[in-house]
Amino acid sequence: MKIQFIEGGNFTSWLRLSLIVIGVTFAVIAAQCNLPIVLARVLLLSGFAIALVGGMTSRAKLLHIKPSENSYKKVRKSYETKSDEERKW
Structure with a gap:
């Protein structure tokens, strides 16, 4: 049995209450x-x-905010342009 601490990008209810x-x-x-x-x-x-x-x-669970999710990395990459890639080098 594996104990889950994060569920759906947020802490589980038992962890929040404890x-x-x-x-x-x-x-x-x-x-x-x-x-x-x-x-x-x-x-x-x-x-x-x-x-x-x-x-x-x-409160984050109530507002459906997922602070432990990594989707912001995908969004950040979607805003990059070719000129941003050239500046890195």
Whole structure:
């Protein structure tokens, strides 16, 4: 059994949800536990960043944006002209 992380050019739903849950959990631990201030700040900021990635990928899925797709390379090549090819050499 192979675990899929990317499906259709975006993260799978279980990965998006787990990123959000892990990020919020880190932030709650940093706010509620009596940790040293440096560790609490690192945990809070990393939790915020992880939850942000999960939320943004969820929004990308909702808007049908595929950030992990390579179709932009095909589009870029379609705009090239003969003069662009001559400049490369």
